[in-house]
Amino acid sequence: MARPGHTAWLLLAATTALLLASGVTAQDCANATFPAGRSSERCNTLPVLGASLHWTYHAANGTVELAFRATSGSGGWVGWGINAASVGMPGSSVFVASQDPRGAVSVLTTVLESTSPSLTNGTLEFDVPVPPTAEYAGGAYTIYTTVALPGNYTQQNTVWQAGPAIGGSISPHPTSGPNWLSVKRQDFLSG
Ligand SMILES: *[C@@H]1O[C@H](CO)[C@@H](O)[C@H](O)[C@H]1NC(C)=O
Ligand SMILES: *[C@@H]1O[C@H](CO)[C@@H](O)[C@H](O)[C@H]1NC(C)=O
Ligand SMILES: *[C@@H]1O[C@H](CO)[C@@H](O)[C@H](O)[C@H]1NC(C)=O
Ligand SMILES: *[C@@H]1O[C@H](CO)[C@@H](O)[C@H](O)[C@H]1NC(C)=O
DSSP: HHHHHHHHHHHHHHHHHHHHHHHHHTGGGGOOOOOTTTOEEEEEOOOOOEEEEEEEEEETTEEEEEEEEEEEETTEEEEEEEEEESSSSSTOOOOOOOEEETTEEEEEEEEEESSSSSOOOOOOOOOSSSSEEEETTTTEEEEEEEEOEEEEOOOEEEEEEEEEEEETTTOOOOOOOOGGOOOEETTTTOO
16 A cells, blocks of 8 residues: 555655754844844854854955854853864864853853863963953843864864753753754855
């Protein structure tokens, strides 16, 4: 009986298409709004964690002004970074935004030594010519920063994450599902 199976596949395909269409609309990075003076030339909706990357690339000095936004509860943290040597978490230079119980948002910059990093606030493996800042609004953090692209390459291996914090202290993120899929070869020239 080929027909019932065929119909089931068509239904599945139609449902998947609908879900994909609604997902893309709901998370279209081009719709994101920013405070005055924070506009970007390009953006990408990232595939997981309700995240998007917004940036302006300056070829003359090899820097990217960027905003990373990801959804989170007020008691959570989000992070974004570049891994200049490898793919994935260990070795990545990352920006992590979180807030203390009073709602003061701060940004930590750290090189992740392993999958159990020390999260020591320090310098990254590339220049950060403008100190990062972050805000929490509308159920999402936004990290603003400027980075000198490692090696002046316009394609970089990037990572991002979101996880819980307890009393403002960053706790490990889940290691399955969407949190396992948050890596991307990011093209800062074309998006
Ligand atoms: C995003 O913008 C498009 C067109 O500008 C609009 O059709 C769509 O409804 C918007 N999506 C959201 C979630 O606001
Ligand atoms: C980076 O590359 C661009 C384009 O290839 C070049 O014009 C620029 O001088 C380079 N910048 C640095 C800092 O090396
Ligand atoms: C890089 O060049 C852009 C465009 O000319 C400029 O706005 C920006 O301030 C420069 N960044 C640094 C860190 O020099
Ligand atoms: C990390 O250090 C910078 C520079 O000293 C500081 O502005 C920032 O608040 C620190 N981040 C955290 C989470 O303590």
